Amino acid sequence: IAGITQAPTSQILAAGRRMTLRCTQDMRHNAMYWYRQDLGLGLRLIHYSNTAGTTGKGEVPDGYSVSRANTDDFPLTLASAVPSQTSVYFCASRGPGYGYTFGSGTRLTVV
């Protein structure tokens, strides 16, 4: 089934630890995105990539990094997790002229 796969589904992480959230798509979309969703704040863009080999900063990029080595994969790394990064993280992709396709999300708790 075409779509976006995110892993892990959920994670409890000790503050200060490094963590990579994985995202893979099989739709050959050029554009990919990482959002965080917090109650009352909607979806906020962390980083994006318009095509393989390029990345850009969104609204809330601090504390996060991404890479886009190929079209299919777009991992998000938290170098040193802090409690304020507790959130639900959604990876998404978008084909030209279409809406976003979202993954099922990763629920991250930093303690």
Next chain:
Amino acid sequence: GQQVMQIPQYQHVQEGEDFTTYCNSSTTLSNIQWYKQRPGGHPVFLIQLVKSGEVKKQKRLTFQFGEAKKNSSLHITATQTTDVGTYFCAGLKNTGNQFYFGTGTSLTVIP
């Protein structure tokens, strides 16, 4: 700050009543998209509006794009319990290539 404002934040309706959520931008939008997120799920693309004054319908859902392309609305006629969830708008500015999501309207339908 929030690029796209959405109201209300929460709405409780009796099953069978109508429901409307509004999306407003201070700048002109190139197009606007609407998404639905079921509780515990991920956002799912519903529709995209591009033309000034455009109206589209999906069964009991009516989507409208304002004449000035600065606002949009989603109206649900005769709500059902299956309509429960959070509805997001996402606007694309004329000058950019990133969609900005509204904060969402959480709809509860009381049987």
